[in-house]
Amino acid sequence: MENKQAIKILTDIIALDTTNDHESQIADYLTDLFKDYPVKIDRVTYAPGRDNLVITLGESGPMLGFSGHEDVVDAGDLANWQTPPFTPTIKAGKLYGRGASDMKSGLAAMVVSMLDLLNSGKKLPGRLRLLASVGEEIGEFGAAQLVKAGYADELAGLVIGEPSNFNIRVTHKGIIDYYVTSKGIGVHASTPELGRNAIMPLVKFAQEAQTLMASHTEKDPVLGGLTHVISQIQGGNQINSVPDQAWLSGNIRTTPLYPNQQIMTELEQIISELNAQGAQLAIRYSYPEVPLPSQADTKLAKLAQRVVRKSLGRGGELVAGTGATDASEYIQASNNFPIIILGPAAGVSDHQPNEFIAIDDYLAGCKLYQDLAWQFWQENLKV
Incomplete structure (x- = not known):
């Protein structure tokens, strides 16, 4: 594909406002790109206007997965x-x-590589599946839906196109976003003994949770330590009233040494103990994501390292990440396959104004993914 056309695909999807919603615009666009090719296209609806898209090319042989989110x-x-x-x-x-x-540059580069493979005129020795998901930025629920529907069951490996500056991210922390609500009894501030202050149990919870999380001092050799931040707190209606309601939120970044379930059990134990003392607290979680165990010793990570260095002459380091990705969902698929994060963007402008990618890096990614697919098939066809 000519560079001009490859760039157009990227600019076209960037022009689609898919801010935490409306991802079907990208599903529509990509469906149109592939409609005249011998591929299988599945649209998996999460909600109105929010379609995951699965595109599979190839007839037989080992299946490599490409993953990118649309939001x-x-x-x-x-x-x-x-x-x-x-x-x-x-x-x-x-x-x-x-x-x-x-990560529309990673998604677009994967799409370009697939179109180039289809236009190569060569018989493909394996299969390739694009998993374009919704809702990654606010909970990875699109990937969770695709896993539950079985779209990852046949994969022999998965490449997620998140920004990595052409290094291979082989592990990352998990996430627990939690919210604690507190109920009290509101009265006039001049007679506080007649009410129950909803804020004070939250203060106790915050102190105990912070102390407990800080006691988890063992560090993963790659990811480092668990982190915990009380990120929001709010309550009450006015200064001369005892607050009858309050809430706080927290963000925890977990490692394999302190699994999500252990940490959630510990938080719930604090809640239970404070409620036994008279508080009325409740906790809920927003799409907790488990850590990605190290993939450094997998064949896919080592293959990607060789391909990156041969194709680009740079990058290829095996690195860790602190932010979660759709990998947290795909590792829960029924089939145990290796997963890596490998993308063309440097990631220095993510979630910031004036976000960008170097054009040369994007075009290099288009070629890299195609090279990686060929090498993956050849390696996995060896007896």
């Missing part, structure tokens, strides 16, 4: 953008726009 984060204050976030703009060899780095 982007909110653009924030538009005054901080030098150009409109959904008007892709090329300046000084860089393409600017929301999602240029995270």
Whole structure:
């Protein structure tokens, strides 16, 4: 494919505002790109206007998966953008726009590589499946839906196109986002003995949770330690009233040494003990994601390292990440296959105004994914 056409595919999908919603616009666009090719196209609806897309090419042989999410984060204050976030703009060899780095460039490069494979005229020795998911930025629920529907069951390996600067991310932390609500009895502040202050049990919870999480001092040799942040707290209605309601939220980044279930059990134990003392607390979680165990020793990670270095002459380091990805869902598939994160963007502008990717890096990614697919098939066909 000519560079101009490859760039157009990326700019076209950046121009689609899929901010935590409306991902079907990308599913529509990609479906149209592949409609005249011998591929299998499945649309998996999560909600109205929110379609995951699965495109499978090849007839037999080992199946490699390409994973990319269709959504982007909110653009924030538009005054901080030098150009409109959904008007892709090329300046000084860089393409600017929301999602240029995270991760429409990775998704587009995978799509270009698949189209090039289809147009190569060669018989493909294996299969390739694109898993384009919804809702990654707010909970990976699209990937969870695809796993539950069985779309990962035949994979022999999976490449997630999140920004990695052409290094191979082989592990990352998990996430627990939690919310604790507190109920009290509201009365006039001049007679507090007649009410129950909803804020005070939350203060106790925050102190005990922070102390307990800080006691988990053992560090993963690659990912480092568990982290915990009380990120929001709010309660009450006015200054001269005892608050009858309050809530707080927290964010925990977990490692394999302290699994999600252990940490959630510990939080719930604090809740139980405070409620036994008279509090009325409840906890809920927002799409907790488990850590990705190290993939450094897998054949896929080592193969990707060789291909990156041979194709590009740079990158290829095996690295860790702190942010979760759709890998947290795909590792829960029934089939135990290796997963790596490998993308063309550097990731330095993710979730920020004036997000960008270097055009040369994007085009290099288009070629890299194609090279990786060929090498993956050859390696997995060896007896």
